[in-house]
Amino acid sequence: RPVGSEDHDAVTRLTDEIRCSLASVSPDFDSLLDAVELRAAADLVLRTEPAVEPLSEVSLAEREAFAADLADLPTAARHEIGAAVGEYHLLLGALGVRDDHLVPPVGLSTLVRRLVLTSFLVVLLAPFALMGAAVNAVPALLVMLAGTLAKAPVSKGTNRVLAGVVAFPAAWALLAIGDVGSDAAARSFGVLTSPLSPIIRVLYDDRGGWGPSLLVFVAAPLFGLLAVWLAERVIGCYRLAMTVWGNTQRRGQLRILLDHRADTVERIDAARHADRAP
Known part of the structure; x- marks a missing residue:
């Protein structure tokens, strides 16, 4: 007979199969504490790799794979890793330092290079980024508001997606249509799109x-992305400056922290390479 919504056995079998398939590709930890400790250990070891940029995030996929590998270790080895990571993070918390402030090393030369490059990008791209921020501010607020209207997490995400699909293109279209002409509304919209004026004069x-309307419609989302990217660059520069300043105030303590960190990584590696349970 055909399988339908009333076939509870088929639904149960399908649910079990989905659960098993998800479990086979997801890290499996004995407890929440195990998950926190092993992910922190993975983050420590992976951040030591030479390819990691200062203040950058460790790859989520690599961290989860590394933590899942640690989860297969014997209980005694996992406890040793947890103790090592816990001691190190206790010391970090007591001194008010983050691990990514220590490794990779963040120096004054890195800060100067980042400041010069970011300043150049801000001067060059600020008019376009400001247009993107102004054009996309209202639809972004509507998306945030739509998320607050639902209580269930799944509904929050759905509301945001639906609001974004409607609000952003509507704002871009309104700007593109209103920007055309010579009346007061067009002049008002023209203030927002003034960075595009030289391009419009050359092309049209x-x-x-x-033509100009299409250009405005295409530029609005691109400049919005540019605004987010440029803001991230500026925030990253600020974080870098605060890190360098903080490290200069803790020169004596940094050596102690770095030595303790190296010892922690050695303890993690030793536990990893110990004999696994049969």
């Missing part, structure tokens, strides 16, 4: 017709 001579 004036703001009349569908």
